[in-house]
Amino acid sequence: MAAQIVTCRGVNYRYPVTGALALRNLDFAIAPGEFVLLAGASGSGKSTLCRLLNGLIPHLHGGEVEGNLTVADADPRRTPPHRMNRVVGLLLQRPDAQCLAATVARDLAFGPACQGLERPTIARRAREAAERLDIVHLLERAPHTLSGGEQQRVALAGVLALKPRLLVLDEPFAFLDAVGAARLRELLRQLRAAGVTLIVAEHRLGEIASDADRMLVLHEGRLVADGPPTAVLGGDVEKWGLEPPEPLPALPPRMATAAATPVIEWDRIWCERDGQSVLRAASLRSAAGEIVALLGANGAGKSTLLRHGNGLLRGPRGTVRVLGRPVGRRPVAELAREVGLVIQQPARMLFASTVRAELAAGPRALSRHDPNWCARLSERFGLDPLLDRPPQLLSAGEQRRTAIAAVLASRPRALLLDEPTAGQDARARAILRALLEECASEGVAITLATHDLAWAYPLCRRWAVLTEGRIAADADPATILAQTELMYRAHLSALALAA
Amino acid sequence: MGSLDSRALAPLPERTGRFDPRAKLTVYLLGFGLILLATQVADLLLFNVAALLAVAILRLGRSWWRIVRLLWPTLLLFALIVGLDGGFEAAAGATLRLLALVTVGGVFFATTPPEELGEALLASGLSPHAAFLLEGALRFAPTMAILAREVREAQESRGIRLDGLYLLRNGIALLTPLLVDAMRFADDLAEALEARGFGGPLRTPLTEYRFQASDWALVAGALAVAGALAVT
Numbered sequence A: 001m002a003a004q005i006v007t008c009r010g011v012n013y014r015y016p017v018t019g020a021l022a023l024r025n026l027d028f029a030i031a032p033g034e035f036v037l038l039a040g041a042s043g044s045g046k047s048t049l050c051r052l053l054n055g056l057i058p059h060l061h062g063g064e065v066e067g068n069l070t071v072a073d074a075d076p077r078r079t080p081p082h083r084m085n086r087v088v089g090l091l092l093q094r095p096d097a098q099c100l101a102a103t104v105a106r107d108l109a110f111g112p113a114c115q116g117l118e119r120p121t122i123a124r125r126a127r128e129a130a131e132r133l134d135i136v137h138l139l140e141r142a143p144h145t146l147s148g149g150e151q152q153r154v155a156l157a158g159v160l161a162l163k164p165r166l167l168v169l170d171e172p173f174a175f176l177d178a179v180g181a182a183r184l185r186e187l188l189r190q191l192r193a194a195g196v197t198l199i200v201a202e203h204r205l206g207e208i209a210s211d212a213d214r215m216l217v218l219h220e221g222r223l224v225a226d227g228p229p230t231a232v233l234g235g236d237v238e239k240w241g242l243e244p245p246e247p248l249p250a251l252p253p254r255m256a257t258a259a260a261t262p263v264i265e266w267d268r269i270w271c272e273r274d275g276q277s278v279l280r281a282a283s284l285r286s287a288a289g290e291i292v293a294l295l296g297a298n299g300a301g302k303s304t305l306l307r308h309g310n311g312l313l314r315g316p317r318g319t320v321r322v323l324g325r326p327v328g329r330r331p332v333a334e335l336a337r338e339v340g341l342v343i344q345q346p347a348r349m350l351f352a353s354t355v356r357a358e359l360a361a362g363p364r365a366l367s368r369h370d371p372n373w374c375a376r377l378s379e380r381f382g383l384d385p386l387l388d389r390p391p392q393l394l395s396a397g398e399q400r401r402t403a404i405a406a407v408l409a410s411r412p413r414a415l416l417l418d419e420p421t422a423g424q425d426a427r428a429r430a431i432l433r434a435l436l437e438e439c440a441s442e443g444v445a446i447t448l449a450t451h452d453l454a455w456a457y458p459l460c461r462r463w464a465v466l467t468e469g470r471i472a473a474d475a476d477p478a479t480i481l482a483q484t485e486l487m488y489r490a491h492l493s494a495l496a497l498a499a
Numbered sequence B: 001m002g003s004l005d006s007r008a009l010a011p012l013p014e015r016t017g018r019f020d021p022r023a024k025l026t027v028y029l030l031g032f033g034l035i036l037l038a039t040q041v042a043d044l045l046l047f048n049v050a051a052l053l054a055v056a057i058l059r060l061g062r063s064w065w066r067i068v069r070l071l072w073p074t075l076l077l078f079a080l081i082v083g084l085d086g087g088f089e090a091a092a093g094a095t096l097r098l099l100a101l102v103t104v105g106g107v108f109f110a111t112t113p114p115e116e117l118g119e120a121l122l123a124s125g126l127s128p129h130a131a132f133l134l135e136g137a138l139r140f141a142p143t144m145a146i147l148a149r150e151v152r153e154a155q156e157s158r159g160i161r162l163d164g165l166y167l168l169r170n171g172i173a174l175l176t177p178l179l180v181d182a183m184r185f186a187d188d189l190a191e192a193l194e195a196r197g198f199g200g201p202l203r204t205p206l207t208e209y210r211f212q213a214s215d216w217a218l219v220a221g222a223l224a225v226a227g228a229l230a231v232t
Helices: A046-053 A104-114 A119-132 A148-160 A178-193 A229-234 A302-309 A355-365 A371-380 A396-408 A426-441 A453-459 A477-481 A484-489 A494-498 B002-009 B021-037 B041-057 B061-111 B114-123 B128-139 B141-156 B166-195 B213-231
Strands: A006-014 A021-030 A035-039 A064-071 A088-091 A166-170 A197-201 A214-219 A222-227 A262-273 A276-287 A291-295 A319-322 A339-342 A414-418 A445-449 A462-467 A470-475
Touching: A006 A046, A021 A046, A021 A214, A021 A222, A035 A046, A046 A064, A046 A088, A046 A166, A046 A197, A088 A148, A104 A119, A104 A148, A119 A148, A119 B002, A148 A166, A148 A178, A178 A197, A214 A229, A222 A229, A262 A302, A262 A445, A276 A291, A276 A302, A276 A445, A291 A302, A291 A426, A291 A453, A302 A319, A302 A339, A302 A414, A302 A445, A339 A396, A355 A371, A355 A396, A371 A396, A396 A414, A396 A426, A426 A445, A426 A453, A462 A477, A462 A484, A470 A477, A470 A484, A477 A484, B021 B041, B021 B061, B021 B114, B021 B213, B041 B061, B114 B128, B128 B141, B141 B166
Parallel strands: A035 A197, A035 A214, A088 A166, A166 A197, A276 A470, A291 A445, A291 A462, A339 A414, A414 A445
Antiparallel strands: A006 A021, A006 A064, A214 A222, A262 A276, A262 A319, A462 A470
16 A cells, blocks of 8 residues: 555644644545545635645744644654645645746746756746646736736646645635636646645535545534545535535526616726727616626626726726716715725725724715614624624634625615625625625615626526626526527636536 | 757746846945935036936936936925025935935836846845845735725725825725735735745756856946046
């Protein structure tokens, strides 16, 4: 029997300062060449385990590791990350912080250069990684000019240039559209065929459950399930905050919206960026009580279209009307009375010392603070126990809820959300879905840009597909799903529904 | 042979510009020192003329003007403060000194990409950590600018204005998320660096840097000029 590449026997990890146990009595081994799906709700310990395997814990983060841990015959506690990375490649969650150099080419060469390799070897590795990830055309670009999906591919190429035997990926699908996700799945299959051991921590189980040999489930730092994905997912995994891939539910009949008064109308919007057309006469309307999903590939212009909706962007041609009135030159801060926008990283909206103050900040700036309404929102969004806590210290899901409540506190008639489920676990996504349904039932017009078709399917009765700069289709989900060619052009995949 | 080498080393970057970054750094530091040491307005005027000549020859007028356009309120304020205390000549001297330093710095950084400077110094024995500090400070400036723009847009989307004088009243709404996210970014960056092997003692420069005759000539010329100016 071949030696295991990872052996974890009775491993505990305590955070520094608080001393709280983040990993408890972990006991498993992984054989070379295995493809392991690491699942669990947010805060279950997945990312902590990933960091433990390449020595970031404890070398960078500190804390106390107990038990017997061996990764490729080395003990990560005694081997610093810069030596572990010759064997263990780790792709972290935030792609923009992993692109380390001024150009993509330099970035791919960074890891091999830090291993002290000769220049021709560094060049060969960078070339191979670029070809493998299909980013040769990006080699001279500066990483900060790339989209999130492109940055993710660059970051992964940078890790592959290290030629790891064990590749650990922490939520690699979070920023990818369906085509990007399909490419990544294919790459993972190739790597496994080449003998690389894979550990993939992921919320979107449907993306890789069928490819993985084995599934480990962490819950509150404990290993609660270990087996083939079909067997694990066949059990009651919802108690661990997981969402098993399920067949599509039957949808209620489509709501009649044709006669509803539009709250926002995007009327033939054009927009250019870096000399390239992003939007070409894109038109969309969103009526009171509707939830519209804006779908499309990475870089299709979804965020750009949303930002036209509240005046952050104003195209050279086309008109945006809010409640029938053209946006014109009205300041964004004035439009905030009618249109609220929640950006992809809600933490960037939060600045107050407490959640309570955060909820009041927007309405106060607009002179429409209503303490009773804020109290209702706080209760509805489950923020009551958090009211006196600093919003910067909340979990990602709590921050998302706080940001949406803070925007709704100004009683806008329309709510725009950019990738509201990115990086959220099943429980947070379910809570968010219920909250948005409630908001819509009170007459708020909701438009959300998302890659998360499984989440959007039961929530949004209208799917608007943005491709080649315009809304190519605007219909109920079933109609969109039936248009195979459109789905392909917009980088959408019905497979993503099983995620 | 050369083309074969460059093919074998693609996509690694090649050295850009006529001179080695270390030669340019030497000239820049000499110029910087002389400007600091100058006491006469006439000398400072001369330095400005020389620096502007370099701007013109290297066709950097547009980027120089962008910097000056951003800087002029500071220059004016600086002149006022110094002038109130030391009179017109002191104000003129201080302003000219600052302008010359900015111009010389602008010429150096416009012609020397920080990653090339870092790598050239790495080849001379600078530690990988110090070299990355040099590169990283400029590499991540655009990322921070994007972050600042996103925070500003997010707050304005909530009705919290940050334009003009509103920035004084609502500045905290910009600063807090910016600081928190910058610190998170720094943490994530530190993890990414460690995961890519940065913590070790090695790092191979991606480009080969060798001092050539033209570099020696540039340094010798600059030393001669500096010596002559120091004597006079």
